Amino acid sequence: MNGRRSDAPPRPDRADGPGTELEALLYDWHNTHRLSAQSADLAYWAGMTGGVDSLLVVGAGTGRVAVPLARHRARTVTALDLSAARLRRMPAVPGLTPVCGDMRAMPLRGGFGGAIVPYSTLQLLRTGHDRGRALAEAARVLDPGAPLYLDVSGSFDTRTAADWRIALSAPCPEVGETVVEWERCGVLPDHVLLEKSFRTEDGAVLLAVEERWAFLRVLDLDAELDRAGFDVTGVDHGYGADRSPHRRIYHARRRP
Incomplete structure (x- = not known):
């Protein structure tokens, strides 16, 4: 059941919050049902990297x-x-190392031959200052000449304000x-605010979270990448073969 409207708003109480085991579980649940048919980006990233x-x-x-990508080779x-x-x-895979940290202050030494920032992650940073910090960190940990791929979305720009609705219902x-x-x-001048409430069928609250996504139109990625020490070498519209054309994938290389 996707996108169904209801006149019954969720109760405002909450039982858990972001960063918890339950949040991670429901993040996986959401992706399993909403992104189950989304594989074009995986093939795209395998080819790029x-x-x-x-x-x-x-x-x-x-x-x-x-x-x-770790299993690819x-x-x-x-x-x-x-x-x-x-x-x-995250499943344990040979060669894969999970690291907990902020993209604006990565707990990493460097020596990477390439980096990707997939699926609109950069748009969670709503200010140019924060995006600049993240891109400067990417430049710090990448080898000279190494590629950086940024995947951003124009779909947030087309969202309209809407009251509570059921976006997904699944076991x-x-x-x-x-x-x-x-x-x-909610639509604000430079970003969209998505309030989410995860509940049981009888209305018991499990989790409440907010997501704020910067509009593509307010990003100045060419300038931000240049200031961070990157040369933009191209921008793809989608993942090829007219798949996800609302997405923009910036290709950049770290300058020596």
């Missing part, structure tokens, strides 16, 4: 992108995420029953 022996994935979550893949709980759910075996994901959308 096929020659990279030491790869960094920024905003790795529970490993939807990092795990297949023998190499080292470092999966960086701010949530330790999400990283604990969650780890919870032991069906979980209902409610969503309310």
Whole structure:
């Protein structure tokens, strides 16, 4: 059940919060049902990074992108995420190392032959200052000439304000029953605010979170990448063959 509206708003109480084991579990549940048919980006990243022996994935979550890239061929893949709980759910794969840390201050020494920032992760940083810090950190840990790929989305720019609605309802075996994901959308001058409430079918609250995503139109990635020490070499619209054309994948290389 996706996108169904309801006149019954969720109750405002909450039983858990971001960064917890339950949040990581429901993050996986959401991705399993909403991204189950999304594989075009995985093939795209495998092709883009096929020659990279030491790869960094920024905003790795529970490993939807990092795990297949580690399995793609023998190499080292470092999966960086701010949530330790999400990283604990990442499958163990030879060559894959999960690291908990902030993309604006990476707890990494460097020596990476390439990096990707997949699936709009950079848009969670709403100010140019924070994006600049993250890109400067990417430049610090990448070898000279190494590629950086940034995947951002224009879909947030087209969102309209909407009251609470049911965005997803599906069984969650780890919870032991069906979980209902409610969503309310607010549109602000430079970003979209998504309020989410995860509940059981009888309305008991499991988790409440907020997500704020910067609009593509307010990003100035060419200038931000240049200031961080990168040369932009191209921008793909989607993952090829007209798949996800709302996405923009910036290709950049760290200057010597």
